[in-house]
Amino acid sequence: MVGGGQLARMTAPAAVPLGLGFRVLAARPDDAAAQVVPGTVVADEKVLADLRDFAAGCDVLTFDHEHVPTAHLRSLEADGFAVRPGPDALVHAQDKGVMRERLAAAGLPCPRWRHVDDPAEVCRVAAGLGWPVVLKTVRGGYDGKGVWVARSAEDAVLAEPFRAGVAVLAEELVDFRRELSAVVARSPHGQAVAYPVVESVQADGICVEVLAPAPGLPADRAAEAQRIALSVAAELGVVGVLAVELFEARDGRLLVNELAMRPHNTGHWTIDGAVTSQFENHLRAVLDLPLGDPRARDPYTVMVNVLGGDLAETYPSYRHLLARDPGLRVHWYGKQVRPGRKVGHVTVCGEDLYDLRERASHAARYLQGDIDE
């Protein structure tokens, strides 16, 4: 796995029972995954020779993010390495313009959108879509980074991406009830499984809480979201986990917002809450092993991200919390605590959604130092 972040870190424990050799290419020896994976290679994932050396020791190459240059991945494929997901699929998670064009061509539902080169073009788009308009950098955005809402021509003029000279697209601001996520896994020979569709509760563009399954989502709507995700996976030839983030619009539409081709934050609940976790199914998929049962084990599972807060030293509050709630599942990413940084998550499983949300959000806030009891 290229990338030493928390996704690689959480993939490592899934490889152990499967009996798989699992290695990581990390940027730094203290990266989240490097702490727990033997033989981690510290190298530069932007350097083709480094990637090639790493790949030479692996049967299959996969990724904990989408930042490896597409050209490098094509070179590796040309050299005969198994790259999963492959560059032709992965580019759709790297480039929002390519993704929108491809999904539109396949008849998959997206917000209305256009490439825009300057603020004047944003105004022309707004004449059709109406203000506000969402501006996104075509490459490099995640967790709310690279997204701006322009409410007027003045906003568009001031928007950072135009000042930075990067490629931009403009989208309608969807009036949505909530954000959903449909996580699927797909193997090279086309087997696929779909996890229950979840609600992703966001704050400032960052997923803070996941409710699995999405409460009150009608069965036909959930099936539609799963069908969209499975269609995207098949259409794009995805191998591994694909997360399709969707808007549930107030007018009834389900619209694709973003794609991620790797285990995803909206699937972290599956470690404790599903028969087979997204991390295990990602490994099974990229190795073309049969996929595991994606079903939920309890009526509800709630996951809340833990962000770095005021507490530089979380161990005392960690101890208190484990004593307070013996059923709480805590997942630390081995990262230095910095304000706003995702440093872990907590999960609880059970029947009473109200109670589960209280427990999980209390735990996260307590670990963040936002509350003191």
Next chain:
Amino acid sequence: MVGGGQLARMTAPAAVPLGLGFRVLAARPDDAAAQVVPGTVVADEKVLADLRDFAAGCDVLTFDHEHVPTAHLRSLEADGFAVRPGPDALVHAQDKGVMRERLAAAGLPCPRWRHVDDPAEVCRVAAGLGWPVVLKTVRGGYDGKGVWVARSAEDAVLAEPFRAGVAVLAEELVDFRRELSAVVARSPHGQAVAYPVVESVQADGICVEVLAPAPGLPADRAAEAQRIALSVAAELGVVGVLAVELFEARDGRLLVNELAMRPHNTGHWTIDGAVTSQFENHLRAVLDLPLGDPRARDPYTVMVNVLGGDLAETYPSYRHLLARDPGLRVHWYGKQVRPGRKVGHVTVCGEDLYDLRERASHAARYLQGDIDE
């Protein structure tokens, strides 16, 4: 953790989400745990200097077996290292004579037993208990090794331990309905949790299948087994996981057979079947972190050991099996397959015990090469 076997290997994934640094002392660089734990120290656990060097890099020392000499552990404690469980507790899992004396003194129920020095003494014991008599080496036995049934004076004369000159005890052969196991975890300040009592199905003295909870065990009998295990843990000052293997005698008694002070084969079901696994609770206990919920997540969980069979290469059957049963949980120990060696286990969770046993035992037999479909 001293020892690089499958117990250390299965402890490693539990340390990751807890955010703990986990290191292993292994005899060989390809030991089960060494394959998955970074920074594994290859050294000799029988050499005090090796143990001391390893301990110097750790906050707490714990074990994946009971074979470290008691004297070494006392030296490490005298040097100020935290040894958990400590030598005063661990000796009861190392020396069956010490264990029997201590449990008898504490009024805990055991089979009737005596130290015996020679076959003549066995005959004197048999005059009281009746033939057959069980002979056990006081030290070094596990998985049916070090246990003989003497049905006559002739058997006693031929018994290996007398010929080898090692210390031996004689016990009544308990007429039991089945074998049970009560697994508990206890922390230094005395917090303890008890897992559901399981049935351990044995063949040739080796646990082959675990049914959790033990089917048809009345609630008061289960509570009695848990009370016995919690009493043993408290009485002996155990820190970490303690497995108490019990006979459910036909005359109604629950009798302590063996003790293990580490995660135990009869607790492997907890990885997939309990809210908190025995491996996680062992780590929490030895670090004096609050213990996690030991409850089962499903009405039944069945675990079956996979023994090395005729199949030198298990990958093809592994693939078939994953395709056949997407809900099956497979755990490989990363060991070379040798006939009769425990090389992994499989677990299934659900409601229908008959169905679960069929699925788990089919899977194990198929992986062993005992059946071909």
